[in-house]
Amino acid sequence: NTSSFINQYPPIHGSYATIGIENHLGDQGLQYSYDNQYPDAAMELSNETALYMTTSPPVSQPSPQLSYTPDNLDIVLNQGESSSSLMTISNIGEEGSVLSYSVSKSGISPFEVSGGGPDDYGYLWSDSEIEDALDYNWVDIADMGNQLTFPHNDVATDPVDMGFEFPFYGQGYTQCIINPNGWVGFGEDNTAFSNSSIPSVSAPQPAIFGFWDDLNPMSSDQGGCPAGSGNVYTYSDNDMFVVWFDHVSRCATGDGVTGT
Numbered sequence: 001n002t003s004s005f006i007n008q009y010p011p012i013h014g015s016y017a018t019i020g021i022e023n024h025l026g027d028q029g030l031q032y033s034y035d036n037q038y039p040d041a042a043m044e045l046s047n048e049t050a051l052y053m054t055t056s057p058p059v060s061q062p063s064p065q066l067s068y069t070p071d072n073l074d075i076v077l078n079q080g081e082s083s084s085s086l087m088t089i090s091n092i093g094e095e096g097s098v099l100s101y102s103v104s105k106s107g108i109s110p111f112e113v114s115g116g117g118p119d120d121y122g123y124l125w126s127d128s129e130i131e132d133a134l135d136y137n138w139v140d141i142a143d144m145g146n147q148l149t150f151p152h153n154d155v156a157t158d159p160v161d162m163g164f165e166f167p168f169y170g171q172g173y174t175q176c177i178i179n180p181n182g183w184v185g186f187g188e189d190n191t192a193f194s195n196s197s198i199p200s201v202s203a204p205q206p207a208i209f210g211f212w213d214d215l216n217p218m219s220s221d222q223g224g225c226p227a228g229s230g231n232v233y234t235y236s237d238n239d240m241f242v243v244w245f246d247h248v249s250r251c252a253t254g255d256g257v258t259g260t
Contacts, residue, residue, distance in 0.1 A: 019045070021053060062094035066101060121169050139242050145233030150180045150219035153228060153251070156189040163236040169206055176241075178232060179204065180219060182211040184243055193223075193251070210243070216251040225251035 016036040022029035032051060038044055045051065068089045075083050091099035109124060113131050117124035128134040148157050159175040166173045166186075173186045181193055183204055190204035193214040199205075204212075218228045230248035234241070 019051070062097035064091050064097040064099035065093035066099060067092045139235075139240070141233055141235040141242050141244055142246075145235045145242070145244055148178055148232045148234065150217060150232075152191075152221040153180050153216050153219040153223045153225060154191040154193045155219075156180070156185065160234060161236070162241040164238060164241075166241070168208075171206070178234065178243060180217050180232065180248075181215050182213055182245065182248075183207050183209045210245070214251040215245070215248050217245070217248040223251075 017033070018031070018035075019033040020029060020031035030053065032038070032042060033045065043049065066089070068087055070087065073085050073087065075085065077083060089101065091097060093099065107122065111124065111126040111131050112133060113126060114124050115126045115130055126134060128136060148160075150157065156177040156179040159177055161175055162173070164174070166176075168186060171186070175186075177185045177189055179185060179189065181195075185204050185207040187204075187206055190207075192202070192204070195209075195212040195214075196203055198209070214225075216222065216225045216228045217230050217232055222228050226249075228249065230246055232248065233244040233246060235244075236242070
């Protein structure tokens, strides 16, 4: 329905209708949809969909039953180790039944309060605003960092050795690239200066985004931006790899950003 009065013009394509059946007394019927409102169990109708109404009684379907062996698996691994085990899943229900199941990963969260996640690889996030146990821990590398040189304010450095193997989304990396636009990558460079929502196939990948934006540190080519300001430094030991954006400006505004 488009309104409560009689429309004097041809129906408008895409207008909402009443869909259902009603008896000759107007006291019995079934309504499937009215004004684009559907019952919880209903499918929203669209092109090439079907609605079937019948007086036939419901037909009972054979019931499935999940069975799996062994009942549980206990595996203890040290960092860097791997193991494999076999679990057999079967349907021991009634003949002709169809068993549908899904398998998901779960574990103990490292946070008392999680802000998001996990994703398919188990990554979660929290921050010091919602998680009391997270302390602000600035790592000062002012006297020991290595200053990076960028060929262009949108072009990353050559690969930089991190000093150890870093596990990230199922892969191990010993080198990374530092992009002047506020991110660290483990693959090919991406010169897109306009940040976007992630995940995205057009975004840099794989990557860690500290503050992906159109930043403008000192470089050999400012790419049409005003004169750059600020520098980027790295520091590495056997335990950590630090990237420091020191008073780096944005291309458009010149506002400085400091971060590790």
